[in-house]
Amino acid sequence: MHHRTKTNDEIILSVEHLKKRIGKRWIVQDVSFEVKAGEIFGFLGPNGAGKTTTIRMLVDLIRPTEGQVAICGFDVQKDPERALSLVGSIVENPEVYTYLTGWENLEQFARMMPGIDAARIQEVADLVGLDQRIHDKVRTYSLGMRQRLGIAQALLGRPKLLILDEPTNGLDPKGIKEMRSFIRLLAKEGLAVFVSSHLLSEIQVLCDRVAIISRGRVLAVGAVHELLDSSTGYVVWELEPSSTGEEMLADLGISIVQNVDEVLDDAIIAGFGGEAIVTQMQVDQIADIVPRLVSSGLQVRSVQKVIPTLEQLFLEMTDGEGVE
Numbered sequence: 001m002h003h004r005t006k007t008n009d010e011i012i013l014s015v016e017h018l019k020k021r022i023g024k025r026w027i028v029q030d031v032s033f034e035v036k037a038g039e040i041f042g043f044l045g046p047n048g049a050g051k052t053t054t055i056r057m058l059v060d061l062i063r064p065t066e067g068q069v070a071i072c073g074f075d076v077q078k079d080p081e082r083a084l085s086l087v088g089s090i091v092e093n094p095e096v097y098t099y100l101t102g103w104e105n106l107e108q109f110a111r112m113m114p115g116i117d118a119a120r121i122q123e124v125a126d127l128v129g130l131d132q133r134i135h136d137k138v139r140t141y142s143l144g145m146r147q148r149l150g151i152a153q154a155l156l157g158r159p160k161l162l163i164l165d166e167p168t169n170g171l172d173p174k175g176i177k178e179m180r181s182f183i184r185l186l187a188k189e190g191l192a193v194f195v196s197s198h199l200l201s202e203i204q205v206l207c208d209r210v211a212i213i214s215r216g217r218v219l220a221v222g223a224v225h226e227l228l229d230s231s232t233g234y235v236v237w238e239l240e241p242s243s244t245g246e247e248m249l250a251d252l253g254i255s256i257v258q259n260v261d262e263v264l265d266d267a268i269i270a271g272f273g274g275e276a277i278v279t280q281m282q283v284d285q286i287a288d289i290v291p292r293l294v295s296s297g298l299q300v301r302s303v304q305k306v307i308p309t310l311e312q313l314f315l316e317m318t319d320g321e322g323v324e
């Protein structure tokens with residue numbers, strides 16, 4: 001969906017068969033995926049799916065029961081110092097002192113890191129768009145500005161991977177928009193960005209690829225548009241003559257939706273004349289079907305796929321189990 005300048009196939013984060021048992025319970029049962037440079041990767045699942053537990057293993061806050069995490073090839077358990085030096089995260093948010101300025105907070109944080117000077121602090125302040133306010137006390141910052149200060153801290157050490165847990169939580173619509181374009185900008189610069197969320201719409205608009213997780217397992221990984229294309233959706237056809245068209249579609253094994261108003265928005269239905277035919281099918285079948293209709297003499301006036309939301313997709317995959 002987004003055009004990247006520096007996307008390449010360099011694998012920044014690799015997670016292989018990650019599992020975590022706490023007591024007798026397998027909180028994370030089997031999680032595998034990869035995140036590449038320049039990519040915004042969404043980690044999507046309902047509350048309690050195991051997202052936080054997985055993220056805590058990514059940054060070595062808890063130890064996996066089984067499986068591996070590698071960052072730029074460095075194993076997080078065997079070589080934690082090197083691996084973690086390549087990660088910035090706002091997962092376990094370091095304390096922000098509200099009585100200090102943004103600049104002083106960054107300075108404080110930089111003290112724990114080698115090779116971070118004032119020029120770098122200025123650079124990250126500019127990058128997150130706080131340059132005008134960086135010498136103001138944090139207590140005067142909006143929530144969005146505090147979030148950006150958190151990201152500035154995460155970026156200080158020039159990480160290859162940025163891990164964000166629910167980055168738009170609590171932001172107003174304007175703040176959410178700003179946060180999104182900011183995340184896109186970082187990815188464009190080549191950073192790999194891992195974003196967890198229980199908000200499907202958020203992931204849908206922001207991420208290049210997504211892993212869908214439920215009950216500690218990855219149900220699907222892929223480009224958002226691929227997951228949507230391979231799923232069952234609704235397609236609206238305007239064919240001439242309509243009744244022949246409907247018969248042909250049925251003959252091709254496509255299921256015709258009778259109760260249209262139950263599955264489609266009124267606004268969508270209103271956009272078509274009374275003769276529109278609605279089918280439920282895999283949308284990637286359209287390309288095969290249209291030539292067949294045409295070659296048997298039908299006039300195909302329009303074909304429109306009604307793209308399912310990620311919510312619908314998720315319901316399909318999980319059989320409707322616990323999603324908001």
Ligand SMILES: Nc1ncnc2c1ncn2[C@@H]1O[C@H](COP(=O)(O)OP(=O)(O)OP(=O)(O)O)[C@@H](O)[C@H]1O
Nearest residue numbers: 022025027045046047048049050051052053054198
């Ligand atoms: N230390 C623990 N001991 C026992 N159960 C735990 C522990 N940590 C997590 N759990 C349980 O594991 C499940 C997954 O938790 P986790 O926080 O990873 O989910 P999540 O997907 O991040 O959801 P949320 O968005 O609500 O945090 C939950 O049912 C939680 O209660």
